Amino acid sequence: MKIASFNANSIRARIPIVIDWLNSEQPDVLCVQETKVQDKDFPSGIFKEAGYSAVFHGQKSYNGVAIITRLPFDRVRSGLYGDEDEQARFISSYISGVPVINVYIPQGFAPGTDKFSYKLKWMEDLLSYVSDNYTPEDPLIIAGDFNVALEPIDLYDPEQHEGQAGYHPDEQAHMRKLLDWGLVDIFRKYNTGADQYTFWDYRIPNALKRKKGWRIDYILATASLSEKSIGSWVDTRPRSLEKPSDHTFLLAEFEI
DNA sequence: ATGGTCGGCAACCGA
Numbered sequence: 001m002k003i004a005s006f007n008a009n010s011i012r013a014r015i016p017i018v019i020d021w022l023n024s025e026q027p028d029v030l031c032v033q034e035t036k037v038q039d040k041d042f043p044s045g046i047f048k049e050a051g052y053s054a055v056f057h058g059q060k061s062y063n064g065v066a067i068i069t070r071l072p073f074d075r076v077r078s079g080l081y082g083d084e085d086e087q088a089r090f091i092s093s094y095i096s097g098v099p100v101i102n103v104y105i106p107q108g109f110a111p112g113t114d115k116f117s118y119k120l121k122w123m124e125d126l127l128s129y130v131s132d133n134y135t136p137e138d139p140l141i142i143a144g145d146f147n148v149a150l151e152p153i154d155l156y157d158p159e160q161h162e163g164q165a166g167y168h169p170d171e172q173a174h175m176r177k178l179l180d181w182g183l184v185d186i187f188r189k190y191n192t193g194a195d196q197y198t199f200w201d202y203r204i205p206n207a208l209k210r211k212k213g214w215r216i217d218y219i220l221a222t223a224s225l226s227e228k229s230i231g232s233w234v235d236t237r238p239r240s241l242e243k244p245s246d247h248t249f250l251l252a253e254f255e256i
Numbered sequence: 257a258t259g260g261t262c263g264g265c266a267a268c269c270g271a
Contacts, residue, residue, distance in 0.1 A: 009262065010263050012264095036263065061263085062269085204260095
């Protein structure tokens with residue numbers, strides 16, 4: 001099973017990139033964050049033509065998540081707090097029997113703000129949901145944009161960003177609790193060097209070329225699945241296209 | 257060099 005994660009910053013604006021990428025890369029599953037589209041307007045037909053089904057949980061203007069797959073799937077759940085949650089940041093489905101959770105964790109703005117508290121609460125609630133519904137012995141994949149860099153090698157200037165949203169000890173504590181529960185960071189299992197990022201801020205000129213990035217997207221898997229992983233990598237090719245996202249595709253492959 | 261990003265969606269908000 002080849003699985004990928006991508007923050008699209010509008011799935012509709014990114015359709016040419018995503019369709020080209022699906023055709024060339026042929027992943028089995030693509031988890032998308034920041035779809036920025038209401039469910040009634042989700043471009044399902046375009047993915048169907050490419051041989052993929054899409055399940056999605058969106059809202060107007062902000063957030064929104066989708067799982068795009070060419071494998072059989074069932075048991076779709078929308079919303080960490082159920083269907084009526086105020087921010088569309090969680091969708092899960094069993095794909096070929098494997099539970100896959102796709103998350104868009106809040107960005108958090110700045111410590112001390114309501115947005116930051118909401119981020120910490122959301123991370124706490126995610127762990128509660130996971131530990132209430134799965135055991136570490138189960139097969140489980142959690143992919144998405146976590147908006148947290150965990151270690152100094154996960155961002156371009158750790159000293160500058162120390163204590164800020166995205167690199168704050170309280171966020172990292174929640175991230176570590178999730179890992180300690182029984183999840184393996186599959187990308188880090190295969191890539192131990194610096195300058196390997198998944199996000200480059202649009203507002204920093206030539207951020208990609210200048211290696212001013214962050215690794216805040218993850219594909220996590222429980223031990224039984226991690227034993228079957230065969231690789232994980234970042235694909236920077238879409239950024240050479242005309243309208244790139246400021247995230248790139250993160251991939252992991254499992255022998256299942 | 258007194259500027260320098262996107263997208264949604266209609267004035268700013270969020271990243």
